[in-house]
Amino acid sequence: MSPRADVLALDDDALASLANRGIVKRASREVADGRGPAVTDDAGTLTATFADGTLVVLPPSTVLEEARCSCPASGVCRHRVMLVLAYRAAGDDGGAGDPPAADEPAAAGDPGADAAAAGAAAWSPGAFTDAELEAHLGTRPLAAARRAQRAGYRARVRRATAADPIASVELASCTVRFLVARELGYARVDAARGERADAVALAVWACRTADASGDAAAVVELQVGGTGSAAGGSGAEPVLAVIEDLLADGVAATAPAAATAIAAVRRALEAVNLRWHVDLLDDLADQVDAYRTRSARYDPALAAAYAAEAIARHRSATGGGAALRVQVLGTEETAETPLRLLRLTGLGARVHGDESSRTVEVYLAHGEARVVLALRRRADAGGGAAPTAAELGRRKAGRARLSAIAAGNVVTESAVRAANRIVRIADSRVARTTVAPSGGRWDDLPPDLVVEDLEAEAARLAALPPSLVRARVVADTVRAVRVTAVEDLHFRPGTQQLVATIRAPHGTARLVASHSAATPGAIDALARALSGDTGEVRFVAGHLRRAGGGVDLEPTAVAAGSDVVVPAFAEASGEALGAGAPAPDDALAAAVSEALALTAELVHRGHRHLAPGWAARAGASAEVLRRTGLTAAAAAVDALAAAVRAGGTELVDRWADAHIRLLVTAEQL
Known part of the structure; x- marks a missing residue:
């Protein structure tokens, strides 16, 4: 009799996807203890009979989820799982479902032969x-x-x-x-x-x-697929008008008017689902609002980067790169998608903000999908003091504390995923969310999310398209790095940074954690964890980025001993840290940084309100770029200075040429 190849192919991971890992573990224990069912195979119909009278029937060409079980449970219950486990065990012992021996010729179309060959033959x-x-x-x-x-x-x-x-x-x-x-x-x-x-x-x-x-x-x-061409434009042309106004009068002079214009354009782009432009307009509007309210959240460099990104995406979609339109514009992205049962692993958190508000992002590895999701919460001071890091950790999502989610294993039925991979966990009595400590057992995560070869990771990061035209997904570079040693751990008082060398099985990365008033205890907690005070360091999770031909790691969590340390939620301890040597000067990075700050002034002040000496400063900055070998960037800054002097219609394009080139150059340093 031909075995049920579809049932034999259901390994424990597949069963966990259909049910959950707890059910699979319980079912495995019961079968191993001899409490499994008696399984019969009648012309492909599998019947599992249990000692308590429970009956499971799986007809031919029927998936496990549609098997009939006499128990009252809905979904894939442990009885259905035990049917598969018992059938597999019978096959291993030479009983029902045993595939043909290696020297036995299989009949054409024999599913047993197909199952035996599936592990070796490529299948798509x-x-x-x-x-x-x-x-x-x-x-x-x-x-x-x-x-x-x-x-x-x-x-x-x-x-x-x-x-x-x-x-x-x-x-x-x-x-x-x-x-x-x-x-x-x-x-x-x-x-x-x-x-x-x-x-x-x-x-x-x-x-x-x-x-x-x-x-x-x-x-x-x-x-x-896709049949669109560049001839019809990108659809983001209304954004360009907003950017043109900002470059004329700047955020400083047009904050209220700019906010109104951005909101109107956002509604228009939402209607045609230009998802990434909608997302970046939200970020730009937040910067305009921060300036209007005199919040420390406002950063001229960020506002300029968002303006340059809007132009870069439009150019990429209309400049002959039609094959990139979907990725660049996000036209196929769904604003939100409710998800079914999820099993997530916390990879720490990051907190930022000012005295008026705090924003926390908790990073969650979704092993089945091989991606990292982010749970985001924003807390406003409401006239009082902004919440402390520890208070933020006690805030809840789906009835679980953020600090527990960031360090635990999460099972939820009430998650909703946004296009940028931000996940929202609702507070539901029907669709529950449970959290258990993970103990930093991140070995079970797929290789896509665990980095063991940092040299290969540096090559992968270098091969990515510029972030200006990549999909706008949060936590796209968050990974868990397997650690074999932590070396040269020290604090740099001048830059207020904790620095260390992280050694993986292959290659090293530079860990850099910057002090922030929003997380006053993070540096202390991170230093204790990395020094081994809480146990042997096994993993460090965080944002990876290419720097100096290698990899920099901004940590979000440390798996040390049997604990997961999330520095962002730690209280300040006041411990003194040993000081190390100051960071070496980087002439290239300094030249690019100075030029970026200079060109960002056009978005902050507007070209109509620039200081009289701006063009001369731009010329000096271009000369520094030229001396460091960045001749194309220097030419772009010179062209922008000439356009500012002339005040012509080409100023927006020349600003975009310069700022986009500088941003892309900064990513490659």
Whole structure:
């Protein structure tokens, strides 16, 4: 009798995706203790009979979620899981479901032979036909998927490998995992049921496009479909008018009027779903509001960066890079997507703000999707003092404290994911959220989220497109770095930074943590953790960025001993730290930083209100850039100075040329 290859292919990870890891562990213990069911196979219909009379029936061509169980539980209960475990065990012992021996010729089309070969032979979800998709999904979801394909969408395809036999596709707002090879019914979408019925078709077409591209890499990022061209513009032209006004009179002179104009343009772009421009307009509006309220949150460099980003995305979409339009504009992104049951691992937090407000971001690794999500909370002082770091840690999301979420394992049924990967956890009595300490057991995270080779990570970061035109996703560079040693730990009083060298199994990174009034205890707590006071340092999580040809790490959490230390929520201890040598001078970085501050003045003051000596200062800055070898950046600054003197219509373009070039150069230093 041919075995049920689909059932044999359900390993423990796949079962945990269908049920949860706790159910799988309990079911495994009961089967190992001899309390498993008796399983029979009648022409492909599996029947599991339990000692207490519970009966599970799994007919042919039926997925486990649709198996009939006589117990009152909904979903994939432990009885259904035990059916699979017992059937697998019987196959291992030579009973029902035992695949053919190696020297036994298998019948053509024998699913047992297919299952045996699946681990070695390459398989792609792109092999599913459109007819199979329509039969599985229905006409309406497939029609919605075809509309999305015509518009174009971005996807990251992870092919099945011997180490990880589950193929997956990350779409803009959800992830699709193909738990069983050649079984469409086991394609799992992490969006809530009914929210993204078209996602499976989009994932299959993405795999099909990746297969046809000839790219044999295990992970392929690509755009699928899309018939738009640059001739019709980007759709973000209204933003350019706002930027032109800011460059004319500056944030300082037009704060109230600029806020009104930004709000009107945001509504227009929301209607056509230019998601990344909507997102950056929110950031720009926050900067304008911060200046209007005289908040320390206002940063002229940030305001200028957002203005330059708006122009860069428009240029990329209209300048012959039509294949990048989906990624650059975010047109296929869904504002929010409710997710089904999630298992997340806290990777720490970051707090920033001023005396009027604090913003906390908690970073959560979503292992199944191989991405990091961010939970964001903003707390206003409301006329009093801003909340302390410890008080922020006691704030709740889904009835769990942020400090516990940042350091624990989270299981939630009430998460909603935004396009920029910010996740919102609702306070629901029906869809509960539970948190348990993780103990820093991050070894179970997928390789995509755990860095062991920092030299390879530096190469990966260097190969990324400029951040000005990448997808605007929060925590895209947050990873857990496996640590073998912490060296040269010291404090730099001049820059108020804790610095150390983090040694991984392959390569090193420079850890840099800057003191902030919003997190007065962070440096002390981080120093204690890195020095080994709380146990051996096993992982450091944080934001990775390329610097000086290597990698810099801004830490968010440390897994030391059996604890996870989240410095952002620590109380100040007042301990004295040993001082180290000051940071060496970096002539290139200093030249670029000075030029960026100079060109950012146009967004802050406006070219109509620049100080009389601005053009001369720009010329001097260009000369410094030229002496350091950055001749193209120097020419761009010179051209901007000439445009300011002339006051012509080309000033906006010359400012964008200079500021965009300087921002991209700064990323590569």
